[in-house]
Amino acid sequence: MNVFRVSGAKKRLGENRVLRGIDLDVRKGEVLSLVGPSGSGKSTFLRTLNRLIELDSGSILFKGASIIDMDPVGLRRNVVLVTQEAVMLPGTVKENILYGPELAGMKDGCDAGKCLIEAGLSADFSAKDASKLSGGEKKRVSLARALALRPEVLLLDEPTVGVDPKRVKRMERTILKAARSRGLTVVWVTHDIPQAMRVSDRIANLKKGKVVEVKNAGEFEWEGAY
Amino acid sequence: MGGGILSGLPYTWEEGLVILGLTLVLFVLAIAVSIFKRIGIAKEYTIALIRGSVQLFFTAGILYLLFEFEWWYYPIWLMLIAMILMGGYTSAKRASKMPGAYKVTTPSILIGGTIVLLILWITGAMPSEPQFIIPLSGMVFGNSMTICSLALNRLIREFETNRPSLETMLSLGATPKEAMEEFARMSVKAALIPNIDSLKTLGIIFIPGAMAGLLIAGTNPILAAEYQIIVFLMILCGGLITSLIAVYLARGMLFTKAYQIAEWI
Numbered sequence: 001m002n003v004f005r006v007s008g009a010k011k012r013l014g015e016n017r018v019l020r021g022i023d024l025d026v027r028k029g030e031v032l033s034l035v036g037p038s039g040s041g042k043s044t045f046l047r048t049l050n051r052l053i054e055l056d057s058g059s060i061l062f063k064g065a066s067i068i069d070m071d072p073v074g075l076r077r078n079v080v081l082v083t084q085e086a087v088m089l090p091g092t093v094k095e096n097i098l099y100g101p102e103l104a105g106m107k108d109g110c111d112a113g114k115c116l117i118e119a120g121l122s123a124d125f126s127a128k129d130a131s132k133l134s135g136g137e138k139k140r141v142s143l144a145r146a147l148a149l150r151p152e153v154l155l156l157d158e159p160t161v162g163v164d165p166k167r168v169k170r171m172e173r174t175i176l177k178a179a180r181s182r183g184l185t186v187v188w189v190t191h192d193i194p195q196a197m198r199v200s201d202r203i204a205n206l207k208k209g210k211v212v213e214v215k216n217a218g219e220f221e222w223e224g225a226y
Numbered sequence: 227m228g229g230g231i232l233s234g235l236p237y238t239w240e241e242g243l244v245i246l247g248l249t250l251v252l253f254v255l256a257i258a259v260s261i262f263k264r265i266g267i268a269k270e271y272t273i274a275l276i277r278g279s280v281q282l283f284f285t286a287g288i289l290y291l292l293f294e295f296e297w298w299y300y301p302i303w304l305m306l307i308a309m310i311l312m313g314g315y316t317s318a319k320r321a322s323k324m325p326g327a328y329k330v331t332t333p334s335i336l337i338g339g340t341i342v343l344l345i346l347w348i349t350g351a352m353p354s355e356p357q358f359i360i361p362l363s364g365m366v367f368g369n370s371m372t373i374c375s376l377a378l379n380r381l382i383r384e385f386e387t388n389r390p391s392l393e394t395m396l397s398l399g400a401t402p403k404e405a406m407e408e409f410a411r412m413s414v415k416a417a418l419i420p421n422i423d424s425l426k427t428l429g430i431i432f433i434p435g436a437m438a439g440l441l442i443a444g445t446n447p448i449l450a451a452e453y454q455i456i457v458f459l460m461i462l463c464g465g466l467i468t469s470l471i472a473v474y475l476a477r478g479m480l481f482t483k484a485y486q487i488a489e490w491i
C-alpha cells in the first residue's frame with residue numbers, strides 16, 4: 001500500500017520552477033532516500049508533503065485521500081517534517097519535545113527522556129536550554145521532537161549533517177530502530193549516497209525538480225546520481 | 227473674525243499672522259542649517275509643513291463653518307467617516323507589504339475608536355457639540371491609527387525574521403493562532419510603548435493637547451487635569467483595542483487557509 005502517491009507535482013517559487021512534475025510513490029513502512037544535487041528541490045518537495053507549501057498543480061494523496069481535503073494540523077501531526085536547519089523553539093529541550101504533544105493534548109502519554117534516547121541523546125538533555133546546544137545536538141533534539149508526536153511518516157531533511165562521523169552511524173541505527181519499532185514510513189533526504197544505500201529500501205533520484213529514477217537500494221548506481 | 231469665541235488668545239488673527247511669519251523665519255533658518263549639514267530632510271520637512279498647514283487651515287475653515295451651522299450633526303458624520311477611512315488608508319500604507327492591509331487597518335481603527343468615543347459620549351465626557359466631538363475623535367482615531375501601524379509593522383517584521391520558527395511550529399501541528407501568539411503579544415506591547423511613555427511623562431515633559439487647549443481657554447487647571455486623564459485613558463483604551471483587533475485580523479493575511487505562511491512574506 002502507498003502512504004503517499006505524488007503525481008505531476010509542480011511548484012514555482014518566485015522565478016524558479018523548483019518542482020517540475022514529480023511523480024513518486026512512497027510505500028508503507030519503507031525507508032525511501034531522496035538524493036540529488038543541491039537546489040534540485042528536495043527540501044521543497046518535503047515541504048509539500050506536510051503541506052507547508054501548496055502545489056501549483058499536480059496532486060498528493062496521503063493514504064488514498066488528497067491532502068487538500070485534510071485538516072492541515074491532523075496531516076502535520078501524522079507526517080512530521082524534520083527540517084534541514086534544526087530550529088529550536090525558545091525554552092528547554094523538554095519544552096521543545098513536548099511542544100507538539102501538548103498542542104495535540106497528548107502531553108501526558110509522552111516521555112521526553114525516552115524520545116531523546118530514541119534520537120540518540122541522553123535523557124539528561126531534557127533540562128538544557130535548547131538554544132545553547134551544538135548543531136548536531138539540535139539535529140537530534142528535532143528528531144526527538146518529531147518522534148514525540150508519534151507520527152506515521154517521518155520526513156527527514158539531511159538529519160545527520162552536522163553530527164560527527166562517529167555518531168552518524170549510531171544516529172542512522174537509532175533512526176532505523178525507531179522507525180522499525182514504530183512501523184514508521186521514512187522519507188530521508190541525503191547527499192551521502194553510501195548512507196542512502198545503508199539506510200534505505202529504495203532510493204529516488206531528484207534532478208531539476210523531477211524524479212529521474214527510483215531503484216532498490218541494492219541496485220542503485222551512484223555514478224549516475226549527480 | 228477677531229480674538230474668537232473660545233480663545234483666550236491675546237491678539238487678533240491679523241497679528242497672529244505676523245507671529246506666524248516670525249516663527250517661519252526661525253524654521254527657514256533651521257532648514258538652511260539642515261541643508262548646510264546635508265541632513266537630507268529639508269525638502270521633506272518643507273513639503274510636510276506646507277501640506278500640514280494647508281490641511282489644518284482647511285479643517286479650521288470647516289470647523290468654523292460647523293460651529294456656526296445649525297445642522298452640524300449631518301456633516302459631522304461625514305467627517306468621522308473620512309477620519310476612519312483616512313486613518314485606515316494611511317496605516318495600511320505603512321504596512322504596504324501586506325496585500326489588502328486596509329482590510330485590517332480600517333476595521334481595527336473603526337472599532338477601537340468608536341467604542342471609546344461612545345463611552346466618552348455616554349458618560350458625558352464628550353458633550354454632543356462639534357467643539358468636543360471633532361477634536362476628541364481626531365485624537366482617538368489619530369492615536370488608533372498610529373498604534374495600528376506600529377503593531378502591524380512589528381508583526382510583519384517578526385514574521386520575516388522568525389519564519390523558520392513559525393514553520394517549525396506549524397510543522398509540529400500548531401494552528402496559526404498558536405504559532406503567532408507570542409509574536410502577536412510582542413507586537414501589541416511594542417505598539418503601546420509610546421503611549422505608555424507619554425503617560426509616564428504626562429504633566430512633566432508633556433502637556434497634552436486637550437489640557438493645553440483647556441488651559442489656554444481659561445479652565446481651572448485641576449478640572450483640566452481631570453479631563454485630560456479621562457481623555458488620555460480613553461485614547462489609550464482605543465489604541466489597545468485597535469491593536470488587538472489589528473493583530474487578530476492580520477492573522478488571516480499572514481497565513482493561508484491551509485495554515486501556511488502567506489507567500490507575500
Ligand SMILES: Nc1ncnc2c1ncn2[C@@H]1O[C@H](COP(=O)(O)OP(=O)(O)OP(=O)(O)O)[C@@H](O)[C@H]1O
Pocket residue numbers: 013014015016018036037038039040041042043044045084
Ligand atoms: N522562497 C524561495 N523563493 C525562490 N526560490 C527558492 C525559494 N526557496 C527555495 N528556492 C529555490 O528552489 C530551489 C530548490 O531549493 P531546495 O531547498 O528545495 O533544494 P535542495 O534540493 O533541498 O538543495 P540542498 O541539497 O542544497 O538542500 C533552489 O534553487 C532554491 O534557490
Ligand SMILES: [Mg+2]
Pocket residue numbers: 042043044084157
Ligand atoms: Mg535541502
